[in-house]
Structure formats: structure tokens, C-alpha cells
Amino acid sequence: MQAVANSPIIGAVMLPMRVASVERPVEDVKLFTLQALYGERLPPAEPGAHIDVHLPGGEIRQYSLVDCGDALHQYRIAVKRIKDGRGGSAWLHDTFDVGHEIMMSPPRNNFPLDETGTDYIFIAGGIGITPVLPMIERVEMLGRRWTLHYAVQRHEHALFRKVLSDYGGKVIFYTSRESNPSRLDLHAVLSAAQPDARVYCCGPAPMLQAFRHMTANWPSGRARMEAFEALEESDRSGGFVVELSRSGLSLNIGTGQTILEAILEAGVDVPSSCRDGVCGTCETRVLAGVPDHRDVYLTVEEQDAGDRIMVCCSGCRGDRLVLDL
Template structure:
């Protein structure tokens, strides 16, 4: 099953505003250099930011989906990261041209009577437009928002307008988030959306094991290390249906790397199984899913896979490439 996607083309934009939203968090407002309307998007969508040197990083859209004149993203500077966030903070100033790809949505907001939102740090970004949409639809909702300190937590001013529906819990003031008290067992008709660092997602997922299927939806910044390690194991063959070529995928090499080495052009972004850009149709064979995008039902169907991290459960896969 393909994921919702308004537009996956590339766009040449310019930085219209640059705002310090929290400690080490900068918000960038992007617009078309000639004021043209931008493609529509829905809450949960992200952009691929195409940086110099071939770096591609994806960031959640956190502005107003009804505003076709600008897109807003927020970027946390990660000192021990891979260099993308540092480059954004250093180089992207007002007036700087930027290239983006998208929007693409692998974390859509499903209709529901009520919602529980849980955000950790910069994980608030995809939830901001979701909260606005839930409010506009008249759905019941609550947000639990944690971070290191108030100064490190972006968009507190915007969230203050929602009053008691928002619970802000900086760790230096309140300690760890009270997930048990906030989540308990969601009422029927309630969906839980969570985004943040891996320990938070793992803790929420552990509490959600007994909930009805598709109650909990999460978005990850990175693939869990267990998935990364497992994704390197086992050799198998990949048949490219469009050319008929058969490729050997060795241990330690991804399908994405292997097909690119064979000269096949494939879109990708995160290379960690979290953005959905490299989703590829599976024509035959059983994928060994290692992504954080597909639902349990989509994994069981085996119709598509994220070729940057997922592998094969058998000796061969046939892909629509």
C-alpha cells in the first residue's frame, strides 16, 4: 500500500524567515522566490532538505497546511550528529536559496473521536499541525510534551493558546514523563500519536502492546539500533523486473546501495527506514521489514518495502525497479 503523498517533486525555494524557537532549535519559513503557491500538504508530512555535498535530511512540516504561500520546518542542532543539522544552523540564512523534495506523508493523522499526543523535544514538530487539525475538527485531545528544560522546548508560546489541553513537563522541573498516568488504557475511539527520541517511543510502544491494533502511531528520528543491526544480515538475490537483471545483495550492503551500484536511479532520503522515500513495490518474495514506516497490516501484506534497510526472508525478491 502506498503512503499518502501530495507531491514528491523538487522545489527551488528561499529562506523567508529564520527564528530561534528554543535552545539549539531554529525555525525556517520557506517560500517560492517569486511568490508562487506551494503544493498542499496534510498534518504529518515532511520535506527532504537537499543540502550541498549530497546531504539529504528530512524535517516535519510544522506550520499551517492551509497556508499555500510558505512552509515551516524546525531543526534541532545535534552536536554529535552526521552534519546536516549543523549545516542548516550555520548556512541557511534569510534569503538563502534551498532545494527541497516533497511534501511526503508517512505519518498521517487518522480521523478519530479523540487523540492523545506525546512529544519529546523536537518531536513536537509533526504534532503541531495535528493538534490544530484536531481542534478544528472538534475532536477531544490532550498533549503531553517533555524536554530537558523549558528553554529547550520549542513552540511553547503557540501551545499556550490551547490552555489545559497541553501538559508541559520539562525534565529538570518534573523528572521523567508520567506516561502511565497520561496514557493508561485509551478509550475506544482514541488514537495515540507520539514523536520523539527512541527511549520515549520504546516506552510508549511498551505500554501500547495491549491496546487495540492501530491505536498507536509513532514517527522516529532514527531506526532503532536493533533494526539497523538486523538489516545487515544475510545475503539474497534481487531481481529487477523492468530490466530482468538479477543482483546479489551481500551481508552488510542494503538493497538500495546494491541497485544504485548497478546504475539504477532510486529516490531516497534518510537511509534509515524512517521517511518512506525509497518505498518500492514487491512483485514476488517475502520482505524482512526493518523500517519504521509501514503499519503491521502493510508489513503482513508484503506489497512494498523500504529498500534502504529492509531485506529478504527468503533467497530472492522481485522488485518493480
């Protein structure tokens, strides 16, 4: 059936999109504006949401949305070229241009904004500002108190610098490689947070590792973070058995193999995407055994509960896991 212009794509599994414009706001970052191929209104997106971009080689990459709302006619994503990455950012930078068509998933949100708070602290590093910007715009619209701590190497590396500068003293920039450098003291920022403040963090792995460690004992839901990459290596140590309760299979996980790889080799279909423990697509219910969590999708409390596992990266703390597959 032919799509009707300006009608929403409702319930779509995949969205055919076209590149409307490409900008290079800072070094090594491209900002892509994407529109529905047939002009439809796009599914709504909340602050913190991302889309899965399906690349021609079959790879799937996740990118945070810069724009959020209920009546969107375009999505914008900012993509940083990763020198030692898996090729997704390089392809988008070198090949993806105006007029190119590509398939994407509707928005998903693993980094939702709790709008019930009255005081917010946002912490971002580099490209990590992308999911944070729409959060800032939302809490500003709601009239809430907020502060952004944004760390970059140099002022010219700050994405959306003009927009952020318009907020005045609510935004604090940190530049580590200027002639007069200023560095983000994460411990000081978190220590000064009011007891009821909601804190959101997105940035490079060292920042997120420190943030996770410093907020590990905070009340549930008060501190949230979003990772663009794994913070730990996937567990490939092997030496345990995974039982699939619904399939009736028992799999010996060998050295150099992830649980997901063993399950797929056995012919059992498990949805997966990033294969780094970031996106949550492969989340599976644990019926018995203790997972060795390596993901950044579950919160510390959710990991401690031990009833879910990201099979793409996590392992087993014993000799047996029983999964609801």
C-alpha cells in the same frame, strides 16, 4: 516561463525557496521561515506533512512543517542541531541564513491526521512537537477532545511553549531535569486511553520504540508515530539473493551491503532519500520472499503483510527475495 506572483506552484517537482527569517526559540533549535523564490503561493499541506530539503552536497533531509493549510505563502521548519548526525542540521545551523536559496520538494505526508475521531491523545518529546502542533490546531478547530503529553528536559527546552500554554489543562508538560522533575509514564498514558481514542506520537528513538511495542496489538490505524531517525540499524548481513523481476537481474547481497546499494551498483535506478527507512521514498513491492523489516515507515500491520519493503535498510528472512523492479 516566468512565475506569476501569488499564483500557486502546481505540480512542481521541486520548489525554489528563499529563507525569509531565522529564529532560535530554544537551545540547539532554529526555526526557519521559507518563502517561494518568486512569491508564488505554495502547495497546500495537511497536518503531519514534511518537506525534503535538498542540501548543496546532494544530501536530502526531511523536516516537518509547522504550518499547514490551503493558501500558504510560507513554510516553517524547526531544525535541531544533531551533534553526531550526518551533517545536515549542522549545515543548516551554521550556514543557512536570511536570503539563502535552496531547493525543496512539495509537501508529503507519512503521518496523516485521521479527522474522523472524537478523542485524541498526542505524545511528543523535544523536537517531536513540530508535526504534532498543526494536528493540535486542526482538532481544536474541529472542536474535538484532545490532550497533549509533552516531554522535555527543562521548561525552557519546550518548543512553542507560549502557544501550547494558552491551551491550559489540555497540555501536560513533563520535565525530566528540573529540581522537581516529572517524567512521562508512557504506559500509564496509553493504558488510560479510551477505546476509540486516536493516539499520535513523535519524539526520540527510545520513546518511539516503547510506543511501538506498547501499541503493537492495537487496532489498525488507532496509533500512529513519526520518526526522525532510524530505530534499528540497517540490515547489512547479506547472504541472500535479490531477483529483480522486470530487470531480469539476480543480485547476490554481500556482507556490509544494503539491498539498495546492490541495486544501484547493478545500474537499476531506485528513488531514495533518507536511506534510513524513515521517509518511504524507496518503497518497493515484494513478489516473493519474506522481508526483514528495519524501517519506521510501514505500520506493524503493513510490515506483517510482507508485500512491501524499504530497500534502503531492510533485509531478507530467508535466502531469496523477488522485487518488482
